[in-house]
Amino acid sequence: MQNLGLFRFIKPYFYSGLFDDPVLYVQIRPTGKGLLFDCGQIHHLAKRVLRSVEAVFISHAHMDHLMGFDHLIRHIHVAPGRIAVFGPVGIAERIDHKLSGYDWNLAEQNWCSVDVYEIHERDIKHVEFQGAKSFQSNVGKKIRRIGQTIYETTHCTVQAELCDHKIPSLIFRITERQAFLIDKQRLNAEHLQPGPWLKELKKRFCTGDLEDSPIKVWKKSSEGFVIETVEDAAHLYQKISRSMPPASIGYLSDVGMTNGNLRKFVQLFVGISLLISECTFFAEDRHKARLSAHLCTQDLDEISKLLRPIWLLPMHLSKAYIGNSSQLYEELNPPEATHVLMLPDYLTPRPLLTNELPNLIPKGNGL
Numbered sequence: 001m002q003n004l005g006l007f008r009f010i011k012p013y014f015y016s017g018l019f020d021d022p023v024l025y026v027q028i029r030p031t032g033k034g035l036l037f038d039c040g041q042i043h044h045l046a047k048r049v050l051r052s053v054e055a056v057f058i059s060h061a062h063m064d065h066l067m068g069f070d071h072l073i074r075h076i077h078v079a080p081g082r083i084a085v086f087g088p089v090g091i092a093e094r095i096d097h098k099l100s101g102y103d104w105n106l107a108e109q110n111w112c113s114v115d116v117y118e119i120h121e122r123d124i125k126h127v128e129f130q131g132a133k134s135f136q137s138n139v140g141k142k143i144r145r146i147g148q149t150i151y152e153t154t155h156c157t158v159q160a161e162l163c164d165h166k167i168p169s170l171i172f173r174i175t176e177r178q179a180f181l182i183d184k185q186r187l188n189a190e191h192l193q194p195g196p197w198l199k200e201l202k203k204r205f206c207t208g209d210l211e212d213s214p215i216k217v218w219k220k221s222s223e224g225f226v227i228e229t230v231e232d233a234a235h236l237y238q239k240i241s242r243s244m245p246p247a248s249i250g251y252l253s254d255v256g257m258t259n260g261n262l263r264k265f266v267q268l269f270v271g272i273s274l275l276i277s278e279c280t281f282f283a284e285d286r287h288k289a290r291l292s293a294h295l296c297t298q299d300l301d302e303i304s305k306l307l308r309p310i311w312l313l314p315m316h317l318s319k320a321y322i323g324n325s326s327q328l329y330e331e332l333n334p335p336e337a338t339h340v341l342m343l344p345d346y347l348t349p350r351p352l353l354t355n356e357l358p359n360l361i362p363k364g365n366g367l
Contacts, residue, residue: 004273004274004310004311006247006273006274006310006311007176007247007273008029008176008179008247009028009029009030009155009156009176009177009179010026010027010028010029010155010156010174010176010247010249011026011027011029012024012025012026012027012249012274012276013025013026013027014276014313014315014343015042015044015045015347016315016316016343016347016348017343017344017345017346017347017348018314018315018316018317018325018328018343018344018345018346019317019319019322019325019345019346020040020041020346020347020348021038021040021041021042021064021065021067021068021348022037022038022040022064022065022253022278022315022316023036023037023038023039023040023041023042023045023068024036024037024038024249024251024276025037025045025049025053026156026174026249027052028153028155028156029155030155031153031155032052033052033053033054033153034049034052034053034054035053035054035055035056035057035151035158035174036053036055036056036057036072037056037057037059037172037251038057038058038059038065038066038253039056039058039065039066039067039068039069039072040063040064040065040066040067040068041064041067041068041348042068042071042072043068043071043348043349044347044348044349047075050071050072050075050076051075051076051079053072053076053083054083054084055083055084055085055086055151055158056069056072056083056084056085056086057086057087057151057158057160057170057172057251058085058086058087058088058091058170059087059088059169059170059171059172059251059253059254060087060088060165060167060168060169060170060254061087061088061090061091061094061167062254065253065254066094069085069095069098070098073098073099073114076112077111077112077131078108078110078111078112079110079111079112080110080111080112081112081113082112082113082114082115083112083113083114083115084114084115084116084117084151085114085115085116085117086116086117086119086150086151086158086160086170087116087117087118087119087170088118088119088162088167088168088169088170089118089119089120089162089168090118090168091116091118092116092118092125092127092137095114095116095127095129096127096129096137099114099129099135100135104131104134104135105134107131107132107133107134107135108132109132110132111131111132112131113128113129113130113131113132114128114129114131114135115127115128115129116128116129117143117150119145119150119160119162119170120145120162121145121162122144122145123142123143123144123145124142124143124145124150125139125142125143126139126140126141126142126143127139127140128140147159148160148161148173148268154177154206155176155177156174156175156176156177157174157175157177158172158173158174159172159173159175159268160172160173160268161264161267161268162264163255163256163260163261163264163265164255164256164258164260164261164293165254165255165256165293166256166293169254169255171250171251171252171253171255171264171265171268172250172251173248173249173250173251173268173269173272174248174249174251175246175247175248175249176246176247176248177246178246179244179246180201180202180205180206180241181241181242181243181244182198182240182241182242183240183241183242186239186240186241186242187240190239190240191219191220192217192218192219192220192240193218193219193220193224193225194218195217195218195225197215197216197217197218200215201215201233201236201237204233205237210233210234210237211233211234212232212234213232213233213234214229214230214231214232214233215229215230215233215236216228216229216230217229217230217236245271247273247274248271248272248273248274249272249273249274249275249276250268250269250272250274250275250276250277250307250309251276252265252269252275252276252277252278252295252303253276253277253278253315253316254278254280254293254294254316255278255293255294255295256289256290256293256294256295257289257290257295257296257299257302262302262303262306265303265306265307266306266307269307269309270307272307272309273309273310273311274309274310274311274312274313275303275304275307275309275311275312275313276313276315277295277300277303277312277313277314277315278294278295278314278315278316279295279296279297279299279300279314279315279316279317279328279332280292280294280295280296280316280317280318281294281295281296281297281318282296282297282321282327282328282331283296283297283298283331285318285320286298286299297328297331297332298331300312300314300332300334301332301333301334304334304335304338305334305335308335308337308338309338310337310338310339311338311339311340311341312332312334312338312339312340312341313340313341313343314328314329314332314340314343315343322345325345329342
């Protein structure tokens with residue numbers, strides 16, 4: 001996926017075709033680390049990508065959203081460090097079953113640990129699986145859930161809401177931290193001269209140290225500039241900064257179109273920049289969407305008109321429509337200011353047939 005001209009600190013990559021299992025990888029550009037949203041079929045992700053993942057966010061435990069966790073562990077378990085896994089009610093038990101389904105008798109002290117965070121309405125349950133101890137589970141304390149934020153780095157936050165898919169299913173919002181932006185006209189209006197002090201102001205902004213701190217600035221004068229002390233760096237930044245909402249991504253899969261879910265979509269995704277949303281059925285099969293708690297094209301139109309994202313990426317189309325994917329884009333009618341992104345039908349490698357396998361040559365055949 002292109003950068004879309006929106007993001008400064010994160011970059012989304014959608015590792016799926018329209019009919020593939022949905023897999024969103026969000027790279028945190030300043031650190032090179034990544035966040036993985038859903039974990040179905042992921043054998044096509046390069047090892048270096050998998051080893052950069054520091055947190056995995058599972059919407060729900062249906063096979064096409066979780067089966068790739070084994071593949072992920074296969075590539076990272078011998079590396080030191082920790083990986084966090086966030087998911088809905090019951091995810092800790094499922095991860096436990098997956099890890100306990102293998103023998104780990106050769107475990108070493110430097111193997112990674114898995115921290116599973118199970119999201120409930122009012123709290124978060126933490127379960128640790130230590131690689132050095134053959135991934136035996138260790139139930140930690142419950143964490144009181146305050147607000148929608150479940151994960152935070154210096155460059156972005158991840159928020160979540162529990163929705164209904166006939167089982168609890170999580171939807172996610174990834175929001176960049178506020179960028180440091182200076183308005184040149186406002187800078188001139190304060191008679192300030194650009195200089196090294198702006199670099200110091202940016203450093204304090206990024207580390208959260210603006211409040212109640214003085215800073216030396218360059219003030220314009222007839223002789224060039226003079227150095228003056230401003231007592232409140234935070235107030236100074238407010239006076240010379242340029243306001244721009246931080247870019248954000250909404251990840252919506254899989255959910256039913258109910259009034260309760262719709263309220264949560266609007267609450268979590270207000271002001272979203274890029275909406276990545278399942279669109280499993282065409283309008284003619286709306287009844288199938290209702291029965292299986294999925295979205296159809298009419299539903300996505302209604303959601304996009306309420307949210308008005310800059311970009312809209314429909315995904316996770318039912319395989320019943322193979323060969324007719326163009327109808328999806330013909331049916332969608334989002335707001336005029338919303339731009340629809342198109343996926344290829346498939347991104348994952350196709351299975352090999354037996355007649356495509358290489359011939360095996362006996363040793364000593366004169367070659």
